[in-house]
Amino acid sequence: MALRLFLFFLVVTGSFYGRANDLAQAELGRLLFFDKILSGNKNISCATCHHPLTFSTDRLSLGVGEGGQGLGASRTTGPDWNPIHERVPRNSPALFNIGAAEYIVFFHDGRVRVDPSQKSGFATPAKGLLPMGLESALAAQAMFPVTSPTEMAGQRGENAIANFAARGNLPKLWEALAQRIREIPEYFFYFTEAYGDIQSPQDIQMVHIANAIAKFETLAFQSLESPFDHYLSGDASKMSPSELKGMSLFYGKAQCARCHSGLLQTDHNFHSIGLPPIGAGKGTGWNGLDDFGLELTTGDPNHRYKFRTPSLRNVALTGPWGHNGAYNTLKGIIKHHLDPLNGLQTYDPAQTLLPYRQDLSAIDFLLLQHEPTLLAIYQSVDLYPIRLTEDEVNSLVAFMGALTDPKSMDLSHLIPMRVPSQLPVFDFQ
Ligand code: HEC
Ligand code: HEC
Structure with missing residues (x-):
């Protein structure tokens, strides 16, 4: 299994890119990136708005977050009986080369950035609530889509994650998401492969999740052969x-x-x-x-x-x-x-x-x-x-x-056939 994943990234990146640990983290990050388990109502993943089939974005001017249905330009605002609350207010950016070291500021308005004067190392909307151990500004960024009611968390009253989001209780929100992951035995296997410090499911934290997603984004969307x-x-x-x-x-x-x-x-x-x-x-x-x-x-x-x-x-x-x-x-x-x-x-x-x-x-x-x-x-x-x-x-x-980069014109190899939560990966129906 590990060898297959390793070869997968050799093929994807065309080069040997780091320690085997990094590759295992990136493979874990790939599954998490496509897994709707990280959204409050289990109906949207990072990939919905940053999809390989639409070149790491969503082909819309303004995207449709949790509650919408379908992918890309045919995504809808949800069923009549349970429509979305609002559009996402900004365009989903493409993720090409965002793992490059020169990226130290994220979002259209720069609200996540490297800041050595902060204890966590990053200035973010979470201020002092951001946990320690995030390896890059890109990893810090990955902590936030899950906290947005419109993007991934859902509206107050719909689920526990949404309720923590509505109250601004980010530590509890991140803990509740980590707990969802701990309860899936297959994920525990991937986390032990990826991180030396994980001995039992209880050791899994949101910081591990964010670091793994950032590793995936870095490898998957590197694109410098134009x-x-x-x-x-x-x-x-x-x-x-x-x-x-x-x-x-x-x-x-x-x-x-x-x-x-x-x-x-x-x-x-x-x-x-x-x-x-x-x-x-x-x-x-x-x-x-x-x-x-x-x-x-x-x-x-x-x-x-x-x-x-x-x-x-x-x-x-x-x-x-x-x-x-x-x-x-x-x-x-x-x-x-x-x-x-x-x-x-x-x-x-x-x-x-x-x-x-x-x-x-x-x-x-x-x-x-x-x-x-x-x-x-x-x-x-x-x-x-x-x-x-x-x-x-x-x-x-x-x-x-x-x-x-001609390599980026077909990114379909990044899409996993399934994810450990068993939630659907394909959104075409
Ligand atoms: C004063 C700085 C500045 C100059 C000069 C400039 N741009 Fe831009 N460009 C920006 C900014 C800032 C944005 C994003 C603005 C926004 O989203 O509100 C942008 C957006 C773009 C986009 C859209 C990219 C995307 O992913 O949405 C393209 C294409 C682009 N610029 C091309 C050019 C070209 C070609 C020129 C020269 C004719 C140029 N720019 C000159 C600052 C600049
Ligand atoms: C509902 C659509 C949606 C979902 C789901 C979503 N994003 Fe985004 N993403 C966006 C939008 C819109 C922005 C820009 C927001 C802003 O700048 O205010 C963004 C920004 C980003 C950026 C910053 C890019 C840059 O150039 O600054 C990264 C990285 C990113 N998203 C990764 C993720 C990850 C990882 C997840 C899952 C944990 C995720 N996104 C889930 C829509 C989405």
Whole structure:
């Protein structure tokens, strides 16, 4: 068994990547990533919103959390007798290369980050409640989807996890999830393979779960064999003339690398590009429909509407784009960068991918009609208008395609046939 898992990761990563222990942790993490046992109502897993079949995201502008049915663009807002409470307020990010050491800040608004001044080593919404022993900011991140009523926990009164979430009692919530795992003997086998310090099921903690999921994400979504990578190592033959032209615009006249810098095309910093506001927002601004971005983490009004620069690796696979999925074409979001005012004024909400439900859909685009909000968004923008010809814009789009790793175009080998809880892995019915 162990050998089979080991070979699995040799094939997946194409290289020997660490100690056997790491591989056993990653295999355990893979099962947990797909297991709905980590959600309050046992109806959603991490993979639902970060699915291999949709390139580690969900193909929606704004996702549908627990209570929804189906996967990807055909996911619904749940049965009429038990509909979802609200949409997830932000776009599900793709997970490519997020295990790279340069990633020390997570979420669109940076609310989980490495912070040596904290006892746990990380600044997070859990403040002092975060346990010790998390191995990376990525592992710290994995502690949080399970605490969100909309994403995974469920609504107050529905289950014990949801009740702890509603009361903000995160230590009890994490303990209750660990207890669910302890009660499944097959998981105990995987935990003993993965961790030297686990002798009895009682030793299993949420920290082990989060560390294992982070190991899986790191190995499974590493993706650095695009035509652009070949170019960097001296072989330009895999890039077309149009892609090469787009690359020189990207690093030159179009000034994209001012923010999309480094190997992964991100400075891991926060900027406003003034995207059209859609969805139900994060409870701030006009009627609570706005999303103030980084300000929600720092409390600093100068940070309003700033969001983390996303990596552009595999970006051609991972639309819709932006923190709220406002744009459904790469050309659309690139043109928006070049002239944000025009982008805001001529934005067409018909391009969004938002599963219809009358009451939710009624508020999705309200903020687009609120002039003072649009003006404030426009005034926050950190971009200068740049004039490019249509042909040059097309070259930039072509260059985005050169950042696609062909290996990432089929990730179906990551999907396990079954998970130890016996809950369903396939969501097609
Ligand atoms: C209901 C959909 C949903 C589920 C389920 C879900 N996520 Fe996410 N995930 C999101 C959204 C939306 C964001 C962005 C939220 C934000 O920035 O405020 C996100 C952000 C992340 C990030 C940060 C990426 C980055 O670039 O900053 C990671 C990593 C991640 N999720 C992993 C997980 C893991 C691990 C699980 C399971 C424990 C999980 N997600 C479950 C929707 C989901
Ligand atoms: C001032 C910094 C900055 C510059 C310059 C910039 N970007 Fe961006 N870009 C961002 C930020 C920040 C986001 C995410 C914004 C959000 O979600 O609200 C983004 C988002 C994107 C996205 C969507 C990625 C995704 O996964 O959703 C693409 C594609 C993109 N930029 C391409 C470009 C190109 C091409 C250029 C040059 C024409 C460029 N950017 C210039 C900061 C910048």
